[in-house]
Amino acid sequence: LIGSFPSARYATLAVVEFLKPIPPIVVLPLVVLIFGPTPTMAWVLVIIGCLVPILMQTISGVDDTDPVARDTARSFGMGQAEILFRIVLPSALPFIGTAMRIAAPISLVVAVVAGLLGGGPGLGKSIFQAQAAGNYPSLYGLVLVLGFLGLCFIGGSRAIERRLLHWHESYREVSV
Numbered sequence: 001l002i003g004s005f006p007s008a009r010y011a012t013l014a015v016v017e018f019l020k021p022i023p024p025i026v027v028l029p030l031v032v033l034i035f036g037p038t039p040t041m042a043w044v045l046v047i048i049g050c051l052v053p054i055l056m057q058t059i060s061g062v063d064d065t066d067p068v069a070r071d072t073a074r075s076f077g078m079g080q081a082e083i084l085f086r087i088v089l090p091s092a093l094p095f096i097g098t099a100m101r102i103a104a105p106i107s108l109v110v111a112v113v114a115g116l117l118g119g120g121p122g123l124g125k126s127i128f129q130a131q132a133a134g135n136y137p138s139l140y141g142l143v144l145v146l147g148f149l150g151l152c153f154i155g156g157s158r159a160i161e162r163r164l165l166h167w168h169e170s171y172r173e174v175s176v
Helices: 004-019 024-035 039-062 066-076 080-118 123-132 135-165
Strands: none
Touching: 004 039, 004 066, 024 039, 024 080, 039 080, 080 123, 080 135, 123 135
16 A cells, blocks of 8 residues: 555655664564563564565555556556555565565574563573573574574575465576
């Protein structure tokens, strides 16, 4: 919606640009005060951390939609909702896929740091406890698990992107 209307884009651009450089962990104390050290706290921080990159890429993707395609769809009698689902979203999907690939490791890092600093249950808290107890084999094992999870997140997001964008030229096989 923001990318479709220039007035909405310009109204929100300053807010989004202001929020872009702020790390989500900076709001950790406020989120801990509101939700306590719970899984909800980690979810809220992950959403805050992933919202800006996904929003920026989605706005760029919607803005990049070919105006001729929109006008042609309008001339064929398509309504705004049909243009959104048949023209704009498919055109923006490569940008959204990139945003998801960027957001996947961000979400993992934010969730772990939330557990490390906020005390919420999860891998971050386990890493903190292993480090505090001097249990270095467990600590290194948890770090390896974290690395494996990161690979799974990135691989999963790429697989989903490849599946959703099989029609896009960047995912087609080149035949010689």
